[in-house]
Amino acid sequence: MTLSHKLTPVPFTNVRLTDRFWAPRIEINRAVTLPAEYTMLESTGRLAALDLKWKKGRPNPPHIFWDSDIAKWIEAASYSLATDPDAALDKLLDRVIAKLAKAQQPDGYLNSHYIVFEREGLDRRWTNLRDNHELYCAGHLIEAAVAHYQATGKQSLLDVMCRYADYIDRVFGRGRGKLRGYCGHEEIELALVKLYRVTGNPRYVKLAQYFVDERGRQPHYFDIEARRRGENPRAFWAGTYEYNQSHLPVREQTVVTGHAVRAMYLYSAMADLATETGDESLLAACERIWHSVVDERMYITGGIGPSARNEGFTVAYDLPDETAYAETCAAIGMVFWNHRLLQFNGDGKYADVMERALYNGTISGVSLDGTKFFYENPLASRGAHHRQGWFDCACCPPNIARLIASVSGYFYSTSEDGVWIHLYAESEANIMLHGRSIALRQATTYPWDGAVQVALRLDQPTEFTLRLRIPGWCERYTVRVNGKRVQGTPERGYVCLTRVWQNGDTVDLTLDMPVRLMAAHPQVRQMVGRVAIQRGPVVYCLEGVDHAISPLDRILIPLNTRWEIEHHAELLGGVVVLRATAKALQAQATEALYAPAAPPRYAPVQITAVPYHAWDNRAPGEMRVWFRAV
Secondary structure, X not given: OOOOOOOEEOOHHHEEEOOOOHHHHHHHHHHHHHHHHHHHHHHOXXXXXXXXXXXXXXXOOOOOOHHHHHHHHHXXXXXXXXXXXXXXHHHHHHHHHHHHHHHOOOOOOOOHHHHHHOHHHHHHOOXXXXXXXXXXXXXXXXXXXXXXXXXXXXXXXXXXXXXXXXXXXXXXXXXXXXXXXXXXXXXXXXXXXXXXXXXXOHHHXXXXXXXXXXXXXXXXXXXXXXXXXXXXXXXXXXOOHHHHOOOOOHHHOOOOOOEHHHHHHHHHHHHHHHHHHOOHHHHHHHHHHHHHXXXXXXXXXXXXXXXXXXXXXXXXXXXXXXXXXXXXXHHHHHHHHHHHXXXXXXXXHHHHHHXXXXXXXXXXXXXXXXXXXXOXXXXXXXXXXXXXXXXXXXXXXXXXXXXXXXXXXXXXXXXXXXXXXXXXXXXXXXXXXXXXXXXXXXXXOOOOOOEEEEEEXXXXXXXXXXXXXXXXXXXXXXXXXXXXXXXXXXXXXXXXXXXXXXXXXXXXXEEOOOEEEEOOOOOOHHHOOEEEEEXXXXXXXXXXXXXXXXXXXXXXXXXXXXXXXXXXXXXXXXXXXXXXXXEEEOOOXXXXXXXXXXXXXXXXXXXXXXXXXXXXXXXOOOEEOOEEEO
């Protein structure tokens, strides 16, 4: 990989999704999810904590990461405000921001837990960076401030967070009297790069670089601060600093380890810093670790992190289905990281992973009505796993809200020579290329169909290269320009069409979208001999509500199964379902728990597969993604 040929994402505010897949989700997110989440921030005491009136002995003390939940909601609401002006939401944001401004301390510090819960000793600030999320909360507040400023032009929260970032810069670093620390939960690193991009202040990108470069150096800072607290560093509950990716300096890391969300935020920051500083060593580290994730540790849904113990990674090819943790935030982090890597040289492999996570492992995290959420996203359930309205650790609900509110920002990029289309959906995009306006309109029912038409509107004839992504799952495709078929061999996953484009030109891309039975690598021991159902970018599952047979694992799918593809406009928000005849293993005629083996007997069974992202939106019941093959 090189740092040449950089791409620039087209802002989400320049892209309007008008399709039947994303547009309804964006509207539900705006009209239902954001108000519901605000109500939870209020009813759980998170917003009240900013009034700094809590006293010891009272119930509901401010938690160490409550501020981050508020911050992500502000960010999501700001994105929504940028595309859909709403006076009431604007005023609500102003009120929340006023609380944050009032809570800020004279020196710039802002953390409701420490200001209130540790009122007797604010000198306890920054004494447990390993566990207590101060810099993590600061990072999310910075991201919120940048989003609010970009959406409204108001500097109210941006000024607050610049003061906080300036204070953090005075506290941390390698200078005399500064702390040589960094956060146990990465986040502030990527946030500081965003703050630099909007303010132009180089102090912020330098501070981000310090936090990334200092991570994992010896003597280890988390050991030092633990001893200062009178603790034995070896008593760390996780047992290893692999948990927070500080076991080695980042450029020496080759294998993804530890907490999955922390890892994704760190790697996103490394990609951001590579962009801003031209540091190829950071990008090379990202590439090594990317292969460790995608080739050995990623679920077929784009989810990551099989273990509940560390909310993250274990060993290569350890991908259980029923006990999969696969946190919603981790899949969202995969989208963030792969979108960043995609901008370096336009390699479609990153867009493939981004798309896989977007259509499966992220949006499974929110119900279709926008009111309930998954923290964990298993690939099999016996019927007891359901979305909830909120969590004590509520990172996922506002995280999926901010992703959906800004999802249109992942569809297009520009480069020196043209326009890139990474994702497909009915949409309108207004793009500036070398000072000239290019309007693109996609007409498609993707992801349910592979036919995409791109129409161009230009003020004058313009020569540039239009790049159309050919997804990794697509084996056959055709491209036509103004009705005439053209040949094009993908370059890193994109067909390149270079010409002098005229107003009214059209490009028709047809992606062959058969149902495919997917097998896992043979070292994925839990899935040996099993298959999963995928069509286009969508992974499918079977739910108990559609089948009388139980458990669903009695169903076996023939490799030569013929599938019927049916669109149901009223089912699960409008989805394509897949129907086929499979085989059901018949139980032996005995009540004994164990009995002598006999040749298996099968009976035909009709199966109905629905998109994984939409499961648990009807009657409660079983769900399964992987099935034995026959």
